[in-house]
Every structure is written in C-alpha cells, then in structure tokens.
Amino acid sequence: MIDNKDFLDSLSARNIRFFAGVPDSLLKDFCAYLTDHAEPEAHVITANEGAAVGLGMGHHFATGGIPLVYMQNSGLGNAVNPLLSLADPEVYATPMLLLVGWRGEPGVKDEPQHVKQGSVMLAMLDAMDIPHAIVGPDDDSAEPALDKAIKHFKNRSGPFVIAVRKGTFQTYKLADSTSTEYPMTREEAIAELLEPMAASDVVVSTTGMASRELFELRVKRGEGHERDFLTVGGMGHASQIALGIAQQVTDRKVYCIDGDGAALMHLGSLPIIGISACANFRHVLINNGAHDSVGGQPTVGFDIDYGSIARSSRYKTILRADTKEELIARMEEFISTPGPSLLEIRVRKGARKDLGRPTKTPVENKTALMKFLA
Numbered sequence: 555m556i557d558n559k560d561f562l563d564s565l566s567a568r569n570i571r572f573f574a575g576v577p578d579s580l581l582k583d584f585c586a587y588l589t590d591h592a593e594p595e596a597h598v599i600t601a602n603e604g605a606a607v608g609l610g611m612g613h614h615f616a617t618g619g620i621p622l623v624y625m626q627n628s629g630l631g632n633a634v635n636p637l638l639s640l641a642d643p644e645v646y647a648t649p650m651l652l653l654v655g656w657r658g659e660p661g662v663k664d665e666p667q668h669v670k671q672g673s674v675m676l677a678m679l680d681a682m683d684i685p686h687a688i689v690g691p692d693d694d695s696a697e698p699a700l701d702k703a704i705k706h707f708k709n710r711s712g713p714f715v716i717a718v719r720k721g722t723f724q725t726y727k728l729a730d731s732t733s734t735e736y737p738m739t740r741e742e743a744i745a746e747l748l749e750p751m752a753a754s755d756v757v758v759s760t761t762g763m764a765s766r767e768l769f770e771l772r773v774k775r776g777e778g779h780e781r782d783f784l785t786v787g788g789m790g791h792a793s794q795i796a797l798g799i800a801q802q803v804t805d806r807k808v809y810c811i812d813g814d815g816a817a818l819m820h821l822g823s824l825p826i827i828g829i830s831a832c833a834n835f836r837h838v839l840i841n842n843g844a845h846d847s848v849g850g851q852p853t854v855g856f857d858i859d860y861g862s863i864a865r866s867s868r869y870k871t872i873l874r875a876d877t878k879e880e881l882i883a884r885m886e887e888f889i890s891t892p893g894p895s896l897l898e899i900r901v902r903k904g905a906r907k908d909l910g911r912p913t914k915t916p917v918e919n920k921t922a923l924m925k926f927l928a
C-alpha cells in the first residue's frame with residue numbers, strides 16, 4: 555500500500571504542490587492526509603470536479619506549477635467539458651495531473667452506478683485523448699506512474715490521469731476538523747422527517763449514506779420503498795429530479811432530502827427551484843459540514859448560510875432546525891406552508907457501522923416509483 559506522506563513528498567519533488575478536487579471513497583485516506591497536511595492555501599475542496607479543473611488552470615497560469623486535481627471517476631462527467639474545451643493540448647494546453655479513484659473497476663465488486671462508470675473509464679479517457687497510468691496497492695506502482703506523467707508534460711502540455719485502484723493508499727484518519735456540536739445524526743433527522751409525512755408523499759434522496767439510511771428506515775417502519783427515489787449517482791441532481799416530479803404531480807408533496815456537499819455541487823439549481831414557484835416542493839438540506847459519505851472531509855456548509863441563498867433564490871419559506879425538538883417544532887410549518895421551502899437541518903457527522911446498501915436495483919426503484927406516481 556502507498557504511504558500518504560511518501561506520495562505527497564513524491565508529488566512535491568516533482569513541483570506538484572497545489573491540490574484541488576472533490577473527495578472520493580477510494581482516495582479518502584490521501585484526501586484526509588491532504589486536508590490535514592497541505593497548507594490551507596495549497597488545497598481547495600471545490601464545489602464540483604469541473605471547478606477543480608478551472609482552479610488548477612488558474613493556479614498554473616499564475617505560478618507555472620502543475621496542479622493535482624483529484625476526483626472519483628463519477629466526477630469525470632463534471633470535468634469533461636473544462637478538460638476538453640480548456641485544458642486540452644489543442645486549446646489552452648495546461649499541464650494537470652488528475653488523480654482519479656477507479657470505482658467499479660472490472661472484476662471488483664461495486665454498486666450498479668459505479669460498475670458502468672468503471673467499465674468505460676479507460677475507454678472514455680482514450681476517447682478524450684488523455685493519457686493515463688494505473689496505480690494500485692503495490693508500493694512500487696506510484697513512482698513509475700508519476701515519472702510517466704512528468705515525461706508526458708514535457709512532450710505535450712495537457713491533462714494526464716493516474717487511475718487509483720481500490721485499497722491503494724494506507725489508512726489515514728482525518729483529524730476531526732468539522733464541528734460536531736449538533737446533537738442529531740443524519741439518520742435521526744431522516745427518521746424524524748418521515749414521521750409526519752403523508753402516505754402519498756414522494757421522497758427523492760441524495761447520493762451517499764442519506765439514501766442508504768432512508769432505505770433501511772423504510773424497512774424498520776414496515777413500509778415499502780415505492781415512494782422513494784434514491785439518487786444513487788449524479789451527485790447534486792436530486793433536487794432537480796424532485797422538481798421534475800413535483801411539477802407534474804401537483805397533488806402530492808415532493809421532498810428532496812439533500813446533502814450540503816451535493817447542494818453545493820450544483821448550487822445553481824436553487825434559483826431554478828425558487829423561480830419555479832412549485833408549491834408542493836420541499837427541500838430538506840441535511841448539513842453536516844462535510845462530505846460524510848466518502849470520509850468526512852469538510853465542505854463550506856457551516857461557513858455559509860443556505861437559508862440566505864434560498865431566500866434570495868425566491869424560496870417562499872426558510873426554516874432551520876439544529877436539534878430534534880426544533881425539527882419536530884418546524885415540521886408543521888414546513889409541511890403546511892406552500893413551497894418551494896427549505897428546511898436546513900444541522901447534524902453531526904457519522905453513520906451506523908452496520909449501515910447496509912439498498913437491496914433493490916436502480917431499475918426496480920424507478921419502476922416502483924413510476925407505478926406509485928401513476
């Protein structure tokens with residue numbers, strides 16, 4: 555396994571000293587090491603992966619240094635456009651090392667949303683004309699990959715990808731940099747939210763543990779899963795899926811259970827929701843100030859005011875709950891006042907150790923929901 559410090563030192567020795575990206579479960583140890591050890595001005599956790607490409611480009615223009623941009627392979631989708639239409643050798647020819655977590659690598663068991671992305675990843679890079687090397691748990695794989703990247707930058711200025719296999723980096727636990735003063739967990743908040751909902755209401759939940767918790771809470775409550783849409787991929791798009799449903803199914807309330815990191819990833823969706831004036835739309839933002847599902851690296855969730863953003867985006871009702879008592883007290887207004895409405899719930903990081911994964915496939919989930927909506 556690769557030692558995080560050694561890898562960071564190897565990057566630094568090659569003049570790669572600026573880091574930007576969105577955390578990933580396969581890169582979580584290295585991301586956590588960066589969060590704790592890189593100078594704060596040399597490491598930015600960006601809103602999405604395309605933004606990290608842009609930030610890295612700006613850094614290169616100002617310093618001549620080569621940025622490291624990290625992401626899960628699902629984030630490649632967010633990065634394709636700036637990679638091809640900006641950083642590419644035929645456009646602004648910007649050298650950039652991309653560290654990409656290879657979820658869904660063929661032959662490695664993974665969730666359906668990762669299997670597809672993992673199977674096409676190398677072909678996708680080839681189609682984008684981005685050269686790549688693969689790094690795995692074998693200690694000796696990192697240096698040759700970095701050498702190959704540097705050699706590439708000398709010949710052709712543009713992006714180079716290092717694809718990172720599962721289990722590559724040594725375990726590193728993040729020193730807890732996010733405040734955990736809020737008493738509720740995300741799962742406790744979701745459990746409370748489900749209590750007063752009507753049987754006809756629809757729930758669209760965000761990527762990561764929130765959806766896994768929702769799935770298990772339905773089992774615990776003896777309810778079916780047909781009213782829930784678990785947005786297993788496409789982080790940041792749950793709110794638009796919910797809006798798309800809410801605009802057509804006006805006799806039911808549609809709740810989006812969002813995360814602070816996911817909302818931030820495509821924050822432009824909030825004004826679109828506000829302007830839609832969709833009265834049956836309810837946006838629940840569970841804010842733990844972190845990318846909790848992939849290692850707990852901080853977001854800016856506790857540094858900004860989502861309520862103000864929603865207000866200026868023309869949401870009709872803005873509420874916030876920091877405790878279970880406040881949540882119970884806010885629910886009536888949240889449910890009964892016409893939307894679009896935002897309820898921000900502040901929670902602490904963490905999930906149950908024995909949290910499982912949905913036992914229904916994505917297609918089964920979609921089919922049951924469509925039947926429920928019809």
Ligand SMILES: Cc1ncc(C[n+]2csc(CCOP(=O)(O)OP(=O)(O)O)c2C)c(N)n1
Pocket residue numbers: 576577578579626628629630632740760761762763764787788789812813814815816817842844845846847848853
């Ligand atoms: C485009 C994309 N980038 C990154 C990921 C990896 N990922 C999955 S869940 C998650 C964190 C989500 O954070 P947040 O929305 O705050 O919810 P939390 O996990 O804290 O409950 C990330 C980064 C992904 N699935 N898709």
